[in-house]
Amino acid sequence: xxxxxxxxxxxxxxxxxxxxxxxxxxxxxxxxxxxxxxxxxxxxxxxxxxxxxxxxxxxxxxxxxxxxxxxxxxxxxxxxxxxxxxxxxxxxxxxxxxxxxxxxxxxxxxxxxxxxx
Amino acid sequence: xxxxxxxxxxxxxxxxxxxxxxxxxxxxxxxxxxxxxxxxxxxxxxxxxxxxxxxxxxxxxxxxxxxxxxxxxxxxxxxxxxxxxxxxxxxxxxxxxxxxxxxxxxxxxxxxxxxxxxxxxxxxxxxxxxxxxxxxxxxxxxxxxxxxxxxxxxxxxxxxxxxxxxxxxxxxxxxxxxxxxxxxxxxxxxxxxxxxxxxxxxxxxxxxxxxxxxxxxxxxxxxxxxxxxxxxxxxxxxxxxxxxxxxxxxxxxxxxxxxxxxxxxxxxxxxxxxxxxxxxxxxxxxxxxxxxxxxxxxxxxxxxxxxxxxxxxxxxxxxxxxxxxxxxxxxxxxxxxxxxxxxxxxxxxxxxxxxxxxxxxxxxxxxxxxxxxxxxxxxxxxxxxxxxxxxxxxxxxxxxxxxxxxxxxxxx
Numbered sequence: 001x002x003x004x005x006x007x008x009x010x011x012x013x014x015x016x017x018x019x020x021x022x023x024x025x026x027x028x029x030x031x032x033x034x035x036x037x038x039x040x041x042x043x044x045x046x047x048x049x050x051x052x053x054x055x056x057x058x059x060x061x062x063x064x065x066x067x068x069x070x071x072x073x074x075x076x077x078x079x080x081x082x083x084x085x086x087x088x089x090x091x092x093x094x095x096x097x098x099x100x101x102x103x104x105x106x107x108x109x110x111x112x113x114x115x116x117x
Numbered sequence: 118x119x120x121x122x123x124x125x126x127x128x129x130x131x132x133x134x135x136x137x138x139x140x141x142x143x144x145x146x147x148x149x150x151x152x153x154x155x156x157x158x159x160x161x162x163x164x165x166x167x168x169x170x171x172x173x174x175x176x177x178x179x180x181x182x183x184x185x186x187x188x189x190x191x192x193x194x195x196x197x198x199x200x201x202x203x204x205x206x207x208x209x210x211x212x213x214x215x216x217x218x219x220x221x222x223x224x225x226x227x228x229x230x231x232x233x234x235x236x237x238x239x240x241x242x243x244x245x246x247x248x249x250x251x252x253x254x255x256x257x258x259x260x261x262x263x264x265x266x267x268x269x270x271x272x273x274x275x276x277x278x279x280x281x282x283x284x285x286x287x288x289x290x291x292x293x294x295x296x297x298x299x300x301x302x303x304x305x306x307x308x309x310x311x312x313x314x315x316x317x318x319x320x321x322x323x324x325x326x327x328x329x330x331x332x333x334x335x336x337x338x339x340x341x342x343x344x345x346x347x348x349x350x351x352x353x354x355x356x357x358x359x360x361x362x363x364x365x366x367x368x369x370x371x372x373x374x375x376x377x378x379x380x381x382x383x384x385x386x387x388x389x390x391x392x393x394x395x396x397x398x399x400x401x402x403x404x405x406x407x408x409x410x411x412x413x414x415x416x417x418x419x420x421x422x423x424x425x426x427x428x429x430x431x432x433x434x435x436x437x438x439x440x441x442x443x444x445x446x447x448x449x450x451x452x453x454x455x456x457x458x459x460x461x462x463x464x465x466x467x468x469x470x471x472x473x474x475x476x477x478x479x480x481x482x483x484x485x486x487x488x489x490x491x492x493x494x495x496x497x498x499x500x501x502x503x504x505x506x507x508x509x510x511x512x513x514x515x516x517x518x519x520x521x522x523x524x525x526x527x528x529x
Binding site: 004067076080087093102 | 208331341380385
């Protein structure tokens, strides 16, 4: 656990340093699926407050969180893009792991207990 | 001219793809990943065989019982629309279980813990019936459900309400729900074993909150937080704790409250170039018994044309032990208030891998039904070495199992 916490802290520090450093705007190649997203020139200033813009503001302005239109959802509507493509299978697997491990499966409400031994 | 059923369905599917936000329906057992009620009827049947490996001979006394549990599970479901904005579904599960289960732990001459099993006399069946429904509006979905499950020695009633709310042009969905479960336990042979109570009950109340976000045309992410509280008799009546030297067998004593917290993150991405979809999930779990766990799963759905799909998966799990877990008590050790020798409360890690094959086909000459046949296999291995934290003496009862499953589902 301590090792994991240390690793987590190190990763968080590295991420913080990276986003604060100039590397984020220099010759960094985003993976190709971000190609259609135009990144702003850093630092981006708000003309009114004359302060640097927050990442949330930048994301909203540049459609970083792309709004997918209804007619662009053919792929998202695929069966294998659903979080539970096979409801019976996921119910059975959740029940098995719930009975054999000390953890409850998250992400839903429901499911009865069992007298599993 | 009258259009064929398949043409009409294809049209509806296109329409659904257009209107769908493809957000996962959490909890309920239907494939309504859309904002409208199901547009067809669907019925499915699955048979699964769950089989635990026998206990290794070094983990028990010479000549001791080594066989473990076998469970045959049959699931049948039917779901369909009632109106344009309401659908209902029913899931029935029938399980037959047999074999032996871990009873208590003692140690051998070398001082290593060994597992004593119950006799291979357990014969039980479980019947579970669940009903669920969904009511759809422009902005979201309201779901409700209930279930009843019964075994020889156990009954469980559960109720659930959940919902979804879409906003940000249906790119973001907030989901949430509450559920409760009321269970009663009437252990068998309570008159023969003084550690077994004759009648006990427990209740659990769950709440969850989730947020999912469409990232782009091909990927979606979902985060959720689940809180569950349990009250009542949470011990296992069939487990005992052995005091070495004193030859005293105590019962299984767990605290009668347990608060559980789970943080789940799921990410799906479709790769059009290779016709494959990746499912990634990670869950961090912690509870007031001192157990914390990590679960990570990666599934790869590889399509070959329109009709064949292979889906391998890997799952890693690691948990820490409960505060009151003890394999056994030593002679001079005072009896703690809470204690359990259950291997499921010990620290361990588990690795499982599986493969699923699915074949989809239509029968235009017969009612134009869409059939989906599948077969799957999963192997689960647990050990102290696989644990995230270091385990000095792993529980001797840790289980390995194999699951085979075949099923057929029909949409019409």
